[in-house]
Amino acid sequence: MQSDKSEPADAKGAEGPSPGDAEKTADGAVATQPAKPKGISAVAVLWTFGKCLSALLPVYLAGYYRVSTSLLVFGMMVYTGWKHAREAKEARLKSAIQLLDDEQEYASGKRSKIKRDLPAWVNFPDVEKVEWLNKVKISVWPFVGQYLEKLLVETIAPSIRASSTHLQTLSFTKVDMGDKAMKVVGIKAHTENDKGQVLLDLYINYVGNAEINVEVKRYFCKAGVKGIQLHGMMRVILEPLIGDVPIVGAVTMFFIQRPKLHINWTGLTNLLDIPGLNVMSDSMIMDAIAAFLVLPNRLVVPLVPGLHVAQLRSPLPRGVVRIHLLEAQNLAAKDNYVKGVMAGLSDPYVILRVGPQTFTSKHIDNTDSPKWGEIYEVIVHEVPGQELEVEVYDKDPDQDDFLGSQLLNVWIVNVCLVPSSQWYTLKDTPSGRIHFRLEWLALLPNTDRLEQGNKEPNPMVQLSVQDITRESKTCYTTVNPEWEEAFTFFIHDPHKQDIDIQVKDADRVQTLGSLTIPLSRLLSNSNLSLDQWFQLDNSGSASRIYINSGLLRIHLLEGQNLVPKDNLMGGMVKGKSDPYVKINIGGETFTSHVIKGNLNPTWNEMYEVNGFH
Incomplete structure (x- = not known):
């Protein structure tokens, strides 16, 4: 036993495996290998000789043709480096393919949710990430809170007190915007706008711990807000641009579309018991607040004295879009008979929104392919940006059923300069499409073409x-x-x-x-x-x-x-x-x-x- 342990480590490898050696088969079982005969294989000798000859051949040819030895060494170095890089690249590629195969099933199940949760700068290539701006906002947020407190106490409260005799004793007893700053998850700069302004779209995400308390002493009523959530795209316009510090004359802010707004009310029931407010609801209050932030309402902050703020708050509209609501086809059937055994049709109608402007069509009884033939005209304040929100419903005695929605860019008609007649597939519904015709009506500074507009009715x-x-x-x-x-x-x-x-x-x-x-x-x-x-x-x-x-x-x-x-x-x-x-x-x-x-x-x-x- 002692002599066996003292043998060289490669002795076994030189002699081949012993009869008692074993190896695993494909199914994991252990199989005994037969003993190989000892001796030198002629095929192995010839193969070794061939490899040596192939390795020496370049050296022989270099000497025969009197090629410089340094050039030969350089070529071998280049070949060795290339081969090493290729092998490393193949290894990385195999590793990436393996990782992709392992995660493909998980990623396919989560892809849609991940895309919804990603910020705008990921989904849209022309939207940029602005983490530096969020760091600045954290520093200035306390001062923003001071400004909002001043705005509520000195401007908004007097306006509310003047709106109703029942609210003449209203006052804000606490205004605390909290320590959670509003975040900008993406920003887009428009370059096609007027030269005298800078136009930015900020994608806002705010989940704050603001606390605002209000009191109406006349009715011994206290209410307030504890927590606000706000999500949407805010447009910021820097204009006019001036040739002196601070370069920008004013900052104008507004939402083109109604943002998603949620407010955690406290004591709202008591507030709605006040005469004059008892006909309102929390949804109506939310609508009023959201509308205050949406076009044509604008918040203008002047940065230089002597500026004509009224012109910035109420600029001339860009134009008018005439919307022809024509028809729809293959709408989902929502009216069932015999307790759902027999499928019926629907009584469809359409709700159209452009900013705060809302229109409701007439409903057509018992059809999945209604024809409306109705016309609406909406004022377009901003180009680009404003969109037409379309929602189709089935008219019911209790609660109307949803039949689909669509979002149209009304300003695209201005780019095309010709009426656009097109079918649009409804979203969030198994079937259905709707037919619109959009016309752009430009505003003119003179009466030269007035007679042309007096066409027959x-x-x-x-x-x-x-x-x-x-x-x-x-x-x-x-x-x-x-x-x-x-x-x-x-x-x-x-x-x-x-x-x-x-x-x-x-x-x-x-x-x-x-x-x-x-x-x-x-x-x-x-x-x-x-x-x-x-x-x-x-x-x-x-x-x-x-x-x-x-x-x-x-x-x-x-x-x-x-x-x-x-x-x-x-x-x-x-x-x-x-x-x-x-x-x-x-x-x-x-x-x-x-x-x-x-x-x-x-x-x-x-x-x-x-x-x-």
Whole structure:
């Protein structure tokens, strides 16, 4: 045993493995290898000789052709370095591929969430990270808090006290903006704007521990705010640029779109019990605060004296976008029947928002492909930046169902300079798309093209009796429309009621003329009708409308020998009925009162229907 331990370390390697040596197979089992015969292999000798010959061949050729030895050594050094770099690169590449394979499944499951959570400077290549600015904001945040406290106490509180007699004793008892500064998670600088300004978009993220307390002494009411969250894109404009320190005349700040705002209220219930505020809710207060921060509202901080701040607070709009809401297709079905066994359709309508401007379309009953044909016009204050927010809902008696949304850049029409008619796929919904046509209307400094803007209208008529309104079809591009339509109204008292007629352009905003006709005029005519031209008010001297109107009086008297439907004792004894009458005329339905247990009822009721053509 002692002699075995004293053998050289490479003795076993020279002789090959012993008969007792073993190696593992692919499945992990231990397999015994047969003993190899001792001796020298001829193939191994030839292979070793060949490798030596290949290594000496370059040296021989260099000597034969009298190549410098230093050049040969340099070439070998270059080859060795290249081979080493290649092997290192391959090793790194294999390691990266292995790491990618290991994490691919995890990354695919988290990719969408990670993209949402990443700041704007990651998702958008033209947005830059500004950590240095956040470090500066931490230092100046206490002074920002002092400014906001002064703003609340000296400016906002007096404005609130003047707004209502119930709030004349309101005061801010505590204003503490906390120690958590507002963060800027990304910034974008616009270079396509006017030369006299610097335009920046700051992506704001604020989760603060601010504490603000308010007291209304008259009602012994205390309320406040403890914590604010604010997320959104704030536009900062540095203008005018001047040739003296501080180079910038004023700083203007506002949100182009409504930011996401959450406020943790304290004592809000007591505050909403105050007369004048009891009709409000926390959501209404949130809407009012958010709207105060959004265009066309602007916060202007002048940096030099003698500056015309009013012009910066209320600059001229960039233009107007006319929005044609045309139609939609393949909307999701939300109305189900037989407790969901049968799928129905929807009653869709659209809500449009551009900043604080909000429009709601009419709803179309029982369809997945509605046609609206409505027109809206919105003022565009900032280019680029403002967007059209589109939300589609299904009208329901209790809570409306969401059918999808879309976000459109209204300012892109200004770039194209031609009307854009396009279908847009709705998001956050399994199916559906919506069709818009957008037009850019520029503001002109003179009246040179005023006559060109006076194109022929698209007139339609709205007729109203009390709280019932009917609408005619639209006659396009004409000053001599012919509607040839009939409308029916139920008249309770023709001596006191009027019919109001509004002739409007198709956008239902611009009035082309109006007319009010007392229905008592019908009673003074022998045939209870009107058939004539009427001069429109608030219109041109030659603007007239032709109306044919008549009054139908229905006397519901009695009934005889009606069928008995009420059975007694399980049908063994026939009873009578509790009859009433429904009358349907021109889409109007009238229902009489019910007469209990009578097969020969007497109603003696009268209905009057006014028809207009």
